[in-house]
Amino acid sequence: MDDESTTREPRRIKSIEVGFRILRLLEQAQEKLLLRDIAVGVGMPASNAHLYLASFLHEGVVERDAATGRYGLGPFAVQLGSAALRQSSLVERAKDLLSQLRTQTRHSVFLAVWGNRGPTIVFKIDGDEYGPMGVRVGHVLPLLSTATGRVFLSWLPAEQTGQLVEQERSSSVSLAGNFDARIRDATIVDIAKDVRRDGIARTDSAMSGGFSAASAPVFDQMRQLCAAITTLGPEPDDTAVAQFEEALRNTADELSRRLGAPR
Missing domain, CATH: 3.30.450.40 (GAF domain)
Known part of the structure; x- marks a missing residue:
């Protein structure tokens, strides 16, 4: 039992891992991305991607260009x-x-x-x-x-x-x-x-x-x-x-x- 418990993978929070797919996509992009491009890039509906982005915007991890509507990494990501x-x-x-x-x-x-x-x-x-x-x-x-x-x-x-x-x-x-x-x-x-x-x-x-x-x-x-x-x-x-x-x-x-x- 002890051996099994030491080799078992620790529990993870799936929503955080999904959110990091968006952050990795933004990190690898050569320019800021539109919502639809982000949704396609991570393979999720745009409505779901928007919810993650809203949270990241609130925390400063992501920023949105008001003129173009494009998303990129924000000031907290730089920090x-x-x-x-x-x-x-x-x-x-x-x-x-x-x-x-x-x-x-x-x-x-x-x-x-x-x-x-x-x-x-x-x-x-x-x-x-x-x-x-x-x-x-x-x-x-x-x-x-x-x-x-x-x-x-x-x-x-x-x-x-x-x-x-x-x-x-x-x-x-x-x-x-x-x-x-x-x-x-x-x-x-x-x-x-x-x-x-x-x-x-x-x-x-x-x-x-x-x-x-x-x-x-x-x-x-x-x-x-x-x-x-x-x-x-x-x-x-x-x-x-x-x-x-x-x-x-x-x-x-x-x-x-x-x-x-x-x-």
Whole structure:
């Protein structure tokens, strides 16, 4: 009897498992989905799917675009993913390095990884000054108008970033909330060429919401991009720029080394 009880599967709540079929569908989708597409995708009547979505909307796990009626993952889903990443070995291995970088630069520093919506901040230490761009853990950053985004843009394949790039081009709005022709006219090839050459991406205060930013890539044991480390703060003078960027590169290189990236 004891053997049977130890091997028996624990009881599960079927409605939760059904609901997670919807969440997995939204996670795998490249864009927000209509109710009918969700219903077909999970194999249930639209009326049933709507009930699950209503509950997920209430909890913030799902959000609905009022203009299109399409559903996508909501802010709490981003927070869940960020919490999981904060507990991962990547963040644990990065914490002391980012703390040292913050001490060296006195700027805000943060670690971002690629999420289902783009570069997502998973760890952050505030700098001496708080600027207009109040980034926080869980914040998703644009590709074209942020230094962090430009790092991912320079190493990830076009099929992974293309749709987000086109969405950003269509608005060409910077983090400061203003139209910026540099976003509309940005050439991906030129961005990648500069970032790969310098080992660092930069954006000025006009594009980065009042503060300048610099970001460097972090690589894993397969020499694949897995994260970006970014500093964000007041525009430094010419002498400090070189020092800050060297400290940033060294920090990213050391985290890559800890993750087993080949030299």
